[in-house]
Amino acid sequence: xxxxxxxxxxxxxxxxxxxxxxxxxxxxxxxxxxxxxxxxxxxxxxxxxxxxxxxxxxxxxxxxxxxxxxxxxxxxxxxxxxxxxxxxxxxxxx
Amino acid sequence: xxxxxxxxxxxxxxxxxxxxxxxxxxxxxxxxxxxxxxxxxxxxxxxxxxxxxxxxxxxxxxxxxxxxxxxxxxxxxxxxxxxxxxxxxxxxxxxxxxxxxxxxxxxxxxxxxxxxxxxxxxxxxxxxxxxxxxxxxxxxxxxxxxxxxxxxxxxxxxxxxxxxxxxxxxxxxxxxxxxxxxxxxxxxxxxxxxxxxxxxxxxxxxxxxxxxxxxxxxxxxxxxxxxxxxxxxxxxxxxxxxxxxxxxxxxxxxxxxxxxxxxxxxxxxxxxxxxxxxxxxxxxxxxxxxxxxxxxxxxxxxxxxxxxxxxxxxxxxxxxxxxxxxxxxxxxxxxxxxxxxxxxxxxxxxxxxxxxxxxxxxxxxxxxxxxxxxxxxxxxxxxxxxxxxxxxxxxxxxxxxxxxxxxxxxxxxxxxxxxxxxxxxxxxxxxxxxxxxxxxxxxxxxxxxxxxxxxxxxxxxxxxxxxxxxxxxxxxxxxxxxxxxxxxxxxxxxxxxxxxxxxxxxx
Numbered sequence: 011x012x013x014x015x016x017x018x019x020x021x022x023x024x025x026x027x028x029x030x031x032x033x034x035x036x037x038x039x040x041x042x043x044x045x046x047x048x049x050x051x052x053x054x055x056x057x058x059x060x061x062x063x064x065x066x067x068x069x070x071x072x073x074x075x076x077x078x079x080x081x082x083x084x085x086x087x088x089x090x091x092x093x094x095x096x097x098x099x100x101x102x103x104x
Numbered sequence: 105x106x107x108x109x110x111x112x113x114x115x116x117x118x119x120x121x122x123x124x125x126x127x128x129x130x131x132x133x134x135x136x137x138x139x140x141x142x143x144x145x146x147x148x149x150x151x152x153x154x155x156x157x158x159x160x161x162x163x164x165x166x167x168x169x170x171x172x173x174x175x176x177x178x179x180x181x182x183x184x185x186x187x188x189x190x191x192x193x194x195x196x197x198x199x200x201x202x203x204x205x206x207x208x209x210x211x212x213x214x215x216x217x218x219x220x221x222x223x224x225x226x227x228x229x230x231x232x233x234x235x236x237x238x239x240x241x242x243x244x245x246x247x248x249x250x251x252x253x254x255x256x257x258x259x260x261x262x263x264x265x266x267x268x269x270x271x272x273x274x275x276x277x278x279x280x281x282x283x284x285x286x287x288x289x290x291x292x293x294x295x296x297x298x299x300x301x302x303x304x305x306x307x308x309x310x311x312x313x314x315x316x317x318x319x320x321x322x323x324x325x326x327x328x329x330x331x332x333x334x335x336x337x338x339x340x341x342x343x344x345x346x347x348x349x350x351x352x353x354x355x356x357x358x359x360x361x362x363x364x365x366x367x368x369x370x371x372x373x374x375x376x377x378x379x380x381x382x383x384x385x386x387x388x389x390x391x392x393x394x395x396x397x398x399x400x401x402x403x404x405x406x407x408x409x410x411x412x413x414x415x416x417x418x419x420x421x422x423x424x425x426x427x428x429x430x431x432x433x434x435x436x437x438x439x440x441x442x443x444x445x446x447x448x449x450x451x452x453x454x455x456x457x458x459x460x461x462x463x464x465x466x467x468x469x470x471x472x473x474x475x476x477x478x479x480x481x482x483x484x485x486x487x488x489x490x491x492x493x494x495x496x497x498x499x500x501x502x503x504x505x506x507x508x509x510x511x512x513x514x515x516x517x518x519x520x521x522x523x524x525x526x527x528x529x530x531x532x533x534x535x536x537x538x539x540x541x542x543x544x545x546x547x548x549x550x551x552x553x554x555x556x557x558x559x560x561x562x563x564x565x566x567x568x569x570x571x572x573x574x575x576x577x578x579x580x581x582x583x584x585x586x587x588x589x590x591x592x593x594x595x596x597x598x599x600x601x602x603x604x605x606x607x608x609x610x611x
Binding site: 023042047053061064072090100101 | 459502
């Protein structure tokens, strides 16, 4: 069972602020979904290596070479707010 | 040649018309633009149109072809791309408010490859927000309707691409498939849809949902066009480190997918394409939880495979019943990390009222994400959070390994397995939108291939009681994409269905 307090904690980790109504709704829905997932507890996974990826991952390296990147102006074009060549954000902390 | 005569054509048909100078790339483009202008308001397949770019590309290819140059793979072929793939000079929204005005500075690899192959990209198609959904009802912008019957959903999350191909707005389209988002809508709309082997197509420029599961693939009205489109977009790309290297492809893809191989299987009879193939039918996906009116056409198709010389036997995927739980833990955990980048700082929506940075993050994400995306971010964050990681995320990864091992055991004796693509045919709007678990259930048969990284293809094999199409899914060994397409061609020839072709004519 996921409590409203759990939901609010998780929401904070995910940088989502929920209304009380939303918190209640998510607590109910997430509890049902997590209850469903509890079926996994019955599977014997003793000694099974967790699979994080379908391809047996090995490091993919490239030469450390300088190569061209997109022009700054192109990359800045989507900035919600800018100050010259900087992304402008509200002040950090109180 | 009248415009309507150019609609509903295959790639081969269009190419022979172009070669015979009975039409041009520009005429083909205009014909499809007209079809979209006539029908898309009702269907809602597209989120944005790129008609002028398509016209310019058509003029470019017409000129090159008139100079006697060879016709590239998709020259003059109208296509559409799901709006989670980056294209320049137009928006890439992912069906989300948080990217409402985002214009990508670069192109996705698969989109680059379409341009190189001469395809004419007509626009970007609707999807469930960030590809999270199974009905295209979760787009922040609009719903997309099923071209076979507008009361039904087209499936999802690539519902816009499926509807566009099904309605004859384009010949093929790209979707992305994380848990069935190409195959399930293909099944709901009576189309061929394929998720290639993981790593076959670069994910560069595909906005990430769940990186270990996402794969780009084609929709088409027949197997041949599906194969040609996959051939155009497959290939090694160093900008995606999970994209398979050329030497790996050369070593493991036997037979390799080439134009000659596609033309060869297209020209063969059903028996020639299927004889001697060892095909397993997954008993866990043909029993409880699968609608009777889906089972019946699947079993008929399996009998047809046998009649054509394949050896069909029942096989077991004992951990299949856990696939849904595994998928929703793995996919949401990866999504919660991938979607952390949407913070309002460098691109996308930003709440301009917040006076402090953290308040800006919260307000931006709250306004930008829809309910289903928030639900999945919450679920994934929970699964990864301290105290629950071992019980949920790690456990899911272990069961994922068991499901993959089940497949590999089957593949010791069988070349491929068949099952329904989805447990039911298309449903009506609103039927499942209030119950997340019911909605998630519609992916039960398609998810296992994503978890194991295997190629899967869905093709129509009959009709359910509602007269909506039923899709049969073939899943093969890793790198067996070409053989899978060959078998799908065999079944398509044997079935001789004309579901979509007739629908386009009647519109």
